[in-house]
Amino acid sequence: MSQDNSRTDAETSSASMRWRVVDIAVASVIAVASALIYWGVAIATYAPWSALEAIVPGLAGIFNGLWLFAGPLAAIIVRKPGAAVYAEVVAAVLEALMGNVWGGVATVLIGLVQGLLAEAAFLAFAYRRWTLPVAALSGALSGIGCWGYSFFTHLQAISATGSYGIMYFVTTTLSGAVIAGVLMWYLYIAIARTGALDAFVSGRQIRGTQD
Numbered sequence: 001m002s003q004d005n006s007r008t009d010a011e012t013s014s015a016s017m018r019w020r021v022v023d024i025a026v027a028s029v030i031a032v033a034s035a036l037i038y039w040g041v042a043i044a045t046y047a048p049w050s051a052l053e054a055i056v057p058g059l060a061g062i063f064n065g066l067w068l069f070a071g072p073l074a075a076i077i078v079r080k081p082g083a084a085v086y087a088e089v090v091a092a093v094l095e096a097l098m099g100n101v102w103g104g105v106a107t108v109l110i111g112l113v114q115g116l117l118a119e120a121a122f123l124a125f126a127y128r129r130w131t132l133p134v135a136a137l138s139g140a141l142s143g144i145g146c147w148g149y150s151f152f153t154h155l156q157a158i159s160a161t162g163s164y165g166i167m168y169f170v171t172t173t174l175s176g177a178v179i180a181g182v183l184m185w186y187l188y189i190a191i192a193r194t195g196a197l198d199a200f201v202s203g204r205q206i207r208g209t210q211d
Helices: 002-016 021-044 046-055 059-067 070-078 083-098 104-123 132-151 163-193 201-207
Strands: none
Touching: 021 046, 021 059, 021 070, 021 083, 046 059, 059 132, 059 163, 070 083, 070 104, 070 132, 070 163, 070 201, 083 104, 104 132, 132 163, 163 201
């Protein structure tokens, strides 16, 4: 009997990790909306970025969380392996197609790195812990990915352990944790309370409804 129960539990767990059409649809919607926001943020932060860099070099990293939220948000809602990577990469591809100052290949690559690091937070807990601290960790790791990619690609002439590198690391990581992690957690809560996420376990948990 115990063997049968174990097999049933394993099958249920495996089924819960499989992507459904609704998972793909919602993750795609998040990616599309994020791409539009990412593209707009690049324009809106151009002048403020320069101003903050003139005050304290590296301080402009506080804006970076505005390019990191697709992965954590999709993972929190969809709760399937690969959701963070999927949303962040699709958002990056769409942003690249719309055009930006970084170029298409660079945008997609940094999106991949950010998505992988965002995903790592949930993978570390075997996709079983869906809490505010884990969401914040996901955003912070995505920020570290953003920082690392920047320094190992187009900022090689600047020391990653110098004053600029440390300041940029701190501001980018904090921005990721707060904007892409904490704020996206509360956005998810707000959306779930409307009933819009009742097709997901994540939505039903918030509303206290049964499967």
